[in-house]
Amino acid sequence: xxxxxxxxxxxxxxxxxxxxxxxxxxxxxxxxxxxxxxxxxxxxxxxxxxxxxxxxxxxxxxxxxxxxxxxxxxxxxxxxxxxxxxxxxxxxxxxxxxxxxxxxxxxxx
Amino acid sequence: xxxxxxxxxxxxxxxxxxxxxxxxxxxxxxxxxxxxxxxxxxxxxxxxxxxxxxxxxxxxxxxxxxxxxxxxxxxxxxxxxxxxxxxxxxxxxxxxxxxxxxxxxxxxxxxx
Numbered sequence: 001x002x003x004x005x006x007x008x009x010x011x012x013x014x015x016x017x018x019x020x021x022x023x024x025x026x027x028x029x030x031x032x033x034x035x036x037x038x039x040x041x042x043x044x045x046x047x048x049x050x051x052x053x054x055x056x057x058x059x060x061x062x063x064x065x066x067x068x069x070x071x072x073x074x075x076x077x078x079x080x081x082x083x084x085x086x087x088x089x090x091x092x093x094x095x096x097x098x099x100x101x102x103x104x105x106x107x108x109x
Numbered sequence: 110x111x112x113x114x115x116x117x118x119x120x121x122x123x124x125x126x127x128x129x130x131x132x133x134x135x136x137x138x139x140x141x142x143x144x145x146x147x148x149x150x151x152x153x154x155x156x157x158x159x160x161x162x163x164x165x166x167x168x169x170x171x172x173x174x175x176x177x178x179x180x181x182x183x184x185x186x187x188x189x190x191x192x193x194x195x196x197x198x199x200x201x202x203x204x205x206x207x208x209x210x211x212x213x214x215x216x217x218x219x220x221x
Binding site: 035042048096098100101 | 113115118143145151152153154155158160199201208209210211212213214
C-alpha cells in the first residue's frame with residue numbers, strides 16, 4: 001500500500017509565524033502535490049512537484065512556498081502565517097491516481 | 110484550465126434509496142475522471158476512475174459512474190445506499206497536465 005505521511009495532524013500557530021508542513025511518501029513517486037481543503041470550496045491545488053528540486057505553482061500559490069530536496073519529501077512553507085490560511089492541508093502523490101495523506105489541520109490565530 | 114462543477118452541496122437520503130451525484134467539467138480535450146470519497150475522520154480515497162474504454166465504470170462499494178462525453182459529465186451512482194455511505198464525495202478531472210482539479214464536494218448523509 002502507498003503510504004503518504006504528513007508530519008503534523010493538528011497545528012495552532014500565531015499570525016506572522018513561519019510554518020512548515022512536511023510530507024513523506026514511500027512509493028518512489030515522482031509527482032507530489034499540496035492541496036488545501038475548505039468547506040464548500042473542495043480541494044484547491046497550492047503547488048506541485050514532478051521531480052526533485054522542481055516545483056510548479058498551482059491555482060492558489062500566494063502566501064506559500066515549497067521545497068523538494070529529496071524525492072520522498074515535499075514540504076509546504078508558510079513564510080508568515082495569516083488567519084485566512086487556517087485550513088486543512090493535504091499532501092498527495094500520484095501514479096495515475098492520487099494517494100492522499102491524512103491531512104494537517106492548521107489554525108492560525 | 111479545466112473546472113469541475115458538482116451540482117449538489119448536500120444530499121440527505123434514507124437507507125436503500127438510490128443515489129446520483131452530478132459532475133460536469135469544462136474541458137474539450139481528452140480527460141481522465143475520478144471520484145474520491147472522504148469518510149468522517151478519514152483521508153480521501155479513490156472510489157473509481159475513468160481513463161478510456163467502457164464509459165460505464167464500476168468502483169468499490171457498489172458505486173458506478175458513467176462518462177457522457179457529449180454532456181461533459183461523469184455522474185456517480187449507487188442503486189441502494191447504506192448508512193456507511195455517509196461521506197463527502199469529490200469529482201476530479203485531469204486533462205493534459207499533472208494537475209487534478211476537484212469539484213467543491215457533495216456531502217451525503219444517509220439516515221438509518
